Amino acid sequence: MSVPREEAVQQIIDFIRELDKLKAVERKTRPLGLARFENSAEHSWQIAVQAMALSRYAEEPIKIERVVGMLLLHDIGEIDIGDMIVYATEGLEQRELAEQQAVKRICGLLPAEIGGTFLSLWQEFEAAATPEAKFAHAMDRSVPIILNLANNGQSWRENGIRYEQVVKRNGPAVQAGCPALWAVLKRQLDEARAEGWFGI
Template sequence: MSRHEQNDLTDLTDFLMEIDALKRVERRSYIGGGGRRENSAEHSWQLALACWSISRRFNLEVSEEKLIKLALVHDLGEIDAGDTFLYARERSNAHQAERRCLARLTAHAGNSIPELADLWEEQETGRSIETRLLKVVDRLLPFLLNVKSEGRTWVELGISRSQVLAAHAFIAEEFPQIHDWMLAQIDNAVERGWLKPE
């Protein structure tokens, strides 16, 4: 193999630009301060760090390496599928396009993480402590951004108290302390007119 062939990183750089596309996926949540909406790459970074932090705060027996890997691959499917809003009707079909995207990225010549699709599948369907924590924090972060932006997304889209309660009900079993905090925030959001009361 020639030195030129050894130094040809075209496949790798092509792959890195494929995953760079996650930065172009705009979410509905506004960043802290409300200046603009966040993108999915930013959310994935915050998700990984938040999961790591919360696992230590609650002294959870997790594999931190696994937890962070699951968080980092969590939204990769949105490169092709786009972000599906939590309260959207078509949300139930989003996983199909995301699964195809992960298969495409895994097969990419520049990808050197053969378990990429398996990691994504695990975070999507798994029941380990790592995947359960990931699902809770994935709901907590946009909720927190809504609280800190005075319910901006909720107000824009006419979201109701019952919708938010239903979307976050599972957290009561997984992390009651977090769920209790969220319930207090929901009551406050209704009082302030950020959420419809029904």
């Protein structure tokens, strides 16, 4: 049963207000030329734009609007649980459960039909099984690499992240979704290793 229009619009406004909190979630990478760390909202916007620009190089045919939807929503659970660097492994299962609960809570602010659609997009991204989700993962994993390569390995050096970790954790996902992108990044990562831009 649908809710009255004004009530539905107010629910959407409440959801948008909640999303504003994503701007306060700090990540580990600094925007180019800035001393502060980027936030999760900025990250989501940037990878969505990159997806639009690289969509022709996806490994399989994709519906780009689904990809953009996934990327804009994929980190909303961090409103409740914060960001964790992709290389962390401790407490991963508990974190995944907490993030799932957070996304359900946040999507639950919306009218049921819209909230269900958003939750489904988030779940599709998490499963990483469809062509769209694979491409979305490639975008999510690649932009931090791009920024680190432009920042002389800033977050890798600050967090003790080794070359092998970067390649092992990100390579399969980027390769599966956008091989052309991984071919370029892998070459640049090899050059960065020669420059000593990784942690030890």
